[in-house]
Amino acid sequence: MKLALHDTPNLSLNPKxxxxxxxxxxxxAFLYLLPSILLFSVFIFYPMFKTIYLSFFLTDQQGEAALFVGLDNYQDLLTSQSFHKSIKATLLFVLYTVPAGIIIALFLALMANEKLRGIGFFRVIYSSTMGISVAASSVVWLFLFHPSTGMFNRVLNLFGIAEIQWLLDPDWALFSVSVSTIWLNLGFSFLIILGGLQNIDEHLYESARIDGASYWYQLRRITIPMLSPTLFFIITISLINSFQTFGQIDILTKGGPSESTNLIVYSIYKDAFINYQFGTASAQAVVLFICVLLLTILQFKLGEKKVHYQ
Incomplete structure (x- = not known):
């Protein structure tokens, strides 16, 4: 009987x-993932492949493929002065908004992280822009930038400075939209950076103070390195969001004047829903997707090496 039990194969080791x-x-696992897969398929994968498909066609006013043109839509973009202006405006917009927004948010987070009485009030004020929609904030900035009744020009008049056509001058329009965008995105960046600051081990600062390290030394050697994962996340998200900016442009400038604020996303919107050139708009969307993808990959390849994880 013992031999029979000993010779019985172990079912748990059976390969089958x-x-x-x-x-x-x-x-x-597939059943648990099925709802997410369906949502991604309907709202992400299908629109993405449909966009790539339409970029090779001329379309009718309903957006249906009418004539296969191959790479002609992409060739037209490469020779289009309007598209070149859109690329230049988009790159300048990213350059204006991303570094300035992160630096200001970091400065405010450093101040709000101090253990002072009543500092919670300032934390609420600094993060309050998260509760304001793009449309509402753009309307407010529209009044502030008004050439005759706006607050900014009234302040300039007090100092004897000539009025500026903030949204009507091609030299100032993109800068003006960038200022409103920085203000709008400040709350989100501030909260994320503040959360990263509060997760830094306080013992690191105590040891540094015992050794006589100054505030700036602690900032350079402790705060910034320990905050690098948070900063890396904020930079990545801010870059992607800046390339996708639309609401402020639509309300404040409509892409003008002289296409100085005609960012790529707004150019896609105009071609698709105003000019009904869905093929050209799809080609621009594919180009924008490739640019953002390459920038994100490049950032992960170069930027993540400088990130210090605890």
Whole structure:
């Protein structure tokens, strides 16, 4: 009897049984992931592949493919002066908004992280822009930038400075929209950076103070390195969001004057829903997707090397 029990094969070591268990786990995992897969398929994958498909066609006013043109839409973009202006305006907009927004948010977060009485009030004020929609904030800035009744020109008049056509002058329009965008995105960046600051181990600062390290030394050697994962995340998100800016442009300038604020996303909107050139708009969307993808990959390749994880 003992020999019979000893000779009985162990079912748990049976390859067929192990494969069956793995298959069961995969099925259960797929069922849990099915709702997300369906949502991604409907709202992300299908629109993406449809956009790539339409970029090779001329379309009718309903957005349906009418004539296959191959790469002609992309060739037209390369020779289009309007598209070149859109690229230049987009790159300048990113350059204006991303570094300035992160530096200001970091400065405010450093101040709000101090253990002072009543500092919670300032934390609420600094993060309050998160609760304001793009449309509402753009309307407010529209009044502030008004050439005759706006607050900014009234302040300039007090100092005897000539009025500026903030949204009507091609030299100032993109800068003006960038200022409103920095203000709008400040709350989100501030909260994320403040959360990163509060997660830094306080013992590091105590040891530095015992050794007589100054505030600036602590900032350079402790705060910034420990905050680098948070800063890396904020830079990545801010870059992607800046390339996708639309609401402020639509309300404040409509892409003008002289296409100085005609960012790529707004150019896509005009071609698709005003000019009904869905093929050209799709080609621009594909180019924008490739640019953002390459920048993100480049940032991960170069920037993540300088990130210090605890």
């Amino acid at each position: 049984t192990s494969l069956w268990k793995q298959t069961q786990k995969a099925r259960v």
